[in-house]
Amino acid sequence: MHHTFLRRLELQGFKSFAQKTVFEFPDRVTAVVGPNGSGKSNVIDALRWVLGEREAKQLRGDSLANLIFAGTPKRPAVGFAKVSLVFDNSKKLFPIDAPEVTVTRKIDRSGASEFFLNDSEMRLKDLQPILARAKLGARGLTMIGQGQSDLFVRSTPEDRRGMIEEILGLREFRLKKNQAERQLSTSEINMEKVRAMLDEITPHLKLLRRQKSRFERRTEIESELQTFETAYFSHRYYAIAHDLKKTSVPVARLEEEKNKKEKEVFLAEQEVKAVDQEHGGVERGKMLRESLNELFKKRAELERAFAKAEARIEIESVPITQAEKSAADMHTFLGTIKEEIAIIVDWHEIEKIKISLQSITERITRFFDRDVTHRDTSDLKKELERIREELEVVGKEIDTLRVAEEELAESGQRANQEFRSKVEVLENKKNELRKLDQELVNLRFDYERVVMRREELEREWATLGNKKEDLEKLPEIKDVVVSSDIERKMIRLRGELAAIGEIDPNLMKEAEDTEARYMFLSKELEDLTNAVADLRSLIKELEHKIHADFKNAFSSINDAFDHYFKLMFGGGKAKMKLKIPEIKVQDIVVQESGEEVIEEKKEKGSELQAGVEIEISIPRKKITSLEMLSGGEKSLVSLAALFALISVSPPPFLVLDEIDAPLDEDNARRFSDLVKDFSKSSQFVIVTHNRATMEAADVLYGVTMGDDGVSTILSLKLEGMK
Ligand code: ATP
Secondary structure (H helix, E strand, C coil): CCCEEEEEEECCCCCCCCCCEEEEEECCEEEEEECCCHHHHHHHHHHHHHCCCCCCCCCCCCCCCHHHCCEEEEEECCCEEEEEEEEEEECCCCCCCCCCCEEEEEECCCCCEEEECCEECCCCCHHHHHHCCCCCCCCCCCCEEECCHHHHCCCHCCCCCCCCHCCCCCCCHHHHHHHHHHHHHHHHHHHHHHHHHHHHHHHHHHHHHHHHHHHHHHHHHHHHHHHHHHHHHHHHHHHHHHHHHHHHHHHHHHHHHHHHHHHHHHHHHHHHHHHHHHHCCCHHHHHHHHHHHHHHHHHHHHHHHHHHHHHHHHHHHCCCCCCCCHHHHHHHHHHHHHHHHHHHHCCCCCCHHHHHHHHHHHHHHHCCCCCCCCCHHHHHHHHHHHHHHHHHHHHHHHHHHHHHHHHHHHHHHHHHHHHHHHHHHHHHHHHHHHHHHHHHHHHHHHHHHHHHHHHHHHHHHHHHHCCCHHHHHHHCCCCCCCHHHHHHHHHHHHHHHHHHHHCCHHHHHHHHHHHHHHHHHHHHHHHHHHHHHHHHHHHHHHHHHHHHHHHHHHHHHHHHHHHHHHHHCCCCEEEEEEEEEEEEEEEEEEECCCEEEEEEEEECCCCCCCCEEEEEEEECCCCCCCHHHHHHHHHHHHHHHHHHHHHHHCCCEEEEEEECCCCCCCHHHHHHHHHHHHHCCCCEEEEEECCCHHHHHHEEEEEEEECHHHHHHHEEEEECCC
């Protein structure tokens, strides 16, 4: 036995099926029969419901809660309704790796509805495309409800197209297209939002970027400046260090030399002094000379005294006469007398005058009577002898001193010689010392100049905000040409730095944040743009697919439609025609007055929106409108369309609820023949009261309702009955 696609339907608590009821569909055509109101259509409702029908009306109820067995006087209500539909999946109509697929729907009294696909819960939204791919829909021509046999005719051109698309399996693509369109519009809205946000931050970002690039330039300049400064300071520092070494070493050497020289000078001086002291020279000479001069003076005095004494002796030895009395003596004597008399003349006392004159007379007598003949010279001679002796002593002394002086002169000459040579040495040394001193002064001067250069450099270094000790840590950069323009460059770079100003960390942070936001938004815009482009092309593809498949099938459908129509009506003609609808478009029109008016215009829609119109001609009748057809005729036209469709694209199964009801006997027979024919490619579940249809069925279920208001079924195998 071959597998059927639709395997089993399980009902529990659904409408009149209070207890669990299982319909097996082991063969191609299953008919469900039973008296009115026994619950046959509830089976169809269950099929519709489990495949996602959302409208209560389509399920013949006010609310979905009415789907749960409400209870009867004899049977209590239940809490939930559950319907499972089991499919064979050996042909992989469902994209699931399982041999059987069960779609289950459950509802409780709270109205919460759940879907399951093989026990895993699923949202209807996600289930729908899966069902659509398997060409399973809750509505349309694959599931024609009670009283809907004329569905195709009754429907609008757009709905007809939908039915055709469903049976062609294009519903899946329609759903996808609709979804893509929804996504597209959301994406476009988001894109606009993102674009607006980008537009908003862009001017500010530009500003921030400029600022940031200025700051970046600052870092660049700083590092450039740093390189220059390092080169500049290193070069100068090491040049100075070199010069310091060059000057300090000779200074030290010279100082040492000078010390040595000073010692030498000192020693030479000592030697000169020693020579000087050794011969006693000048001092002694002076003393000798002084003593000699003293002696000379003494001798001269003695000689004079000697001569005087000799002369006296000579004089004394000659007797003295009156005449020999010197005139001078006389003169003096007389002068004295004269003066005395002059005084006496003025006197008045005779006695006194007499006495005085007597004295004068006596004195005159005495003057002239003086005895000079024998004078004693012995004392003088003794004196003379003494002087002569003394002269002799002095002469001897002078001789001694003269010898000493001569000797002294002689030795002095010798000492002088040595002294002079020593002094010469000393002078030479002193000269050398002076020269050294001069050299040292010069060198020290050079050294100090270098030290000053270093201090100057250190000051310059410190002015730039550097630490003193870092200067010494500068690497020695060799092979660097520190040209004169390095300083110019440094000044220029410092100027640029000053012009840029200090880096504002807040601004940098803001720039980064804004940049990140910009990047984020740009990325989002890009993603959205890509998504929009993808969606547009997906929509295009889907449209193309739907359009192409539809077009391809449409002419075959039309041919088949005409064929089945002729079959049912015994002639005539039927045709489906595509009609592109006019779409209302609102347009803003500026009038002459300048006023803006919204005008409604009608535009031609796309081919994809084209609806399906039906044109028929019935033999021997003049039909201008479908409305003119009878109820049975409408059903026949609809059935012709149904069979045309399923002949071109057979669905896995069809569920038809009493669509044979309006048919006359001939047509009912034709219908059951067609069902039999098409059952080769599609499975049928048919609710019917029609005998011919029942005869076409392989499996027959009878539904009855007991007095407890609960539907029960019994399976009637038809093989035996046929
Ligand atoms: P006909 O042949 O006349 O079309 P039918 O066999 O198709 O009849 P249905 O319309 O399927 O009959 O069944 C209707 C029956 O189901 C009614 O008796 C109704 O009371 C019962 N029913 C419908 N909904 C519920 C519910 N929620 N709880 C209990 N019974 C319900």
